[in-house]
Amino acid sequence: MTAPLLKVEGLHVGFPSKAGVVQAVTDANFEIRPGEVLSVVGESGSGKSVTALAVMRLHPKSTQITGTIEFEGKNLLDLSEEEMRHIRGRDISMIFQDPMTALNPVFTVGDQIVEAIRTHRDITKEKAWARAVELLDMVGVPEPKRRAAQYPHEYSGGMRQRAMIAMAISNDPKLLIADEPTTALDVTVQAQVMEVLHDVQEATGSAMMLITHDLGLVAGSADRMQVMYASRLFETGDLDDIFYDSRNPYTRALLNSIPSLEGPKSALEPIPGNPPSLLRPPSGCPFRPRCSMAIDECKEKTPELLTIEGAHASRCHRVGDFEPMSAGATS
Ligand SMILES: Nc1ncnc2c1ncn2[C@@H]1O[C@H](COP(=O)(O)OP(=O)(O)OP(=O)(O)O)[C@@H](O)[C@H]1O
Ligand code: SF4
Ligand SMILES: [Mg+2]
Incomplete structure (x- = not known):
């Protein structure tokens, strides 16, 4: 098997506050291999963005962070800020x-892509500009020559996100992290931007970590999935493991909360209750207050992430007690 491109081991991320430490990521272990698409899903506040920002080393200075984040065998947490700038x-x-947080309103889109290229490569402005136009064309920005000379506010939301994608791939990254890349867009534009992202990933062969709380979005575009809940990985596996053989009540509830892939839209059932406080997590399984399968053991002991088979693992005391799932549906 190819060596992993990214290997995260025992990652803990905590944010100190007056009231105590907000434990945003607890003991995360995962890998991404070259060219692989890993999707990270979970409700709001489960630690998806914090995990991604830790990989980019973009967390605030005061953050408590332990574990290792190896990229091509190097622990990113050991690198200097200068070394990290070369990687980022x-x-x-x-x-x-x-995209408005990442695009600068006072420079043209083309200039920003040129800047992104020239930060890492010694090429002329003219060549970089030609490359920027090519990249905008590749992500489906119409009339890319003219559009490159425009400012971000002259772009629609969907076009801006395409421009962001163009900028992100301008140096042929080995790993692309997309954090909810389409949630700010309306539904039809979401689908188009996802398609662009998917095409770009295939064309460049880069690996991708795709963060979303929309499980439907993942269905066609990931190799592997990991489900996060209350700072922890709750289930990981190949797409089929998660969609057709989930061994985790949280994942199953999450699948139930999206319109069924095949069935009527009325199947939508939001998960009742809220995730626990990350400041003072309850003892036992963090999903227990919302879990229809909870037993006494769940109150006392936090479940470990147990391997079921191959890449499939689940954090649940009852991994052995699940009924088979019907296609796309849940228990
Ligand atoms: N800089 C920070 N300081 C303090 N707490 C933070 C900070 N960043 C994130 N958190 C907290 O960490 C937890 C995990 O946040 P994170 O942004 O990773 O959630 P998420 O899974 O990305 O959610 P969403 O789907 O809403 O984007 C949340 O409780 C959040 O409030
Ligand atoms: S460990 Fe218990 S509470 Fe947690 S998900 Fe499994 S059955 Fe539910
Ligand atoms: Mg987030």
């Missing part, structure tokens, strides 16, 4: 939910 935007680049 070149080997690993990130697409954010809101």
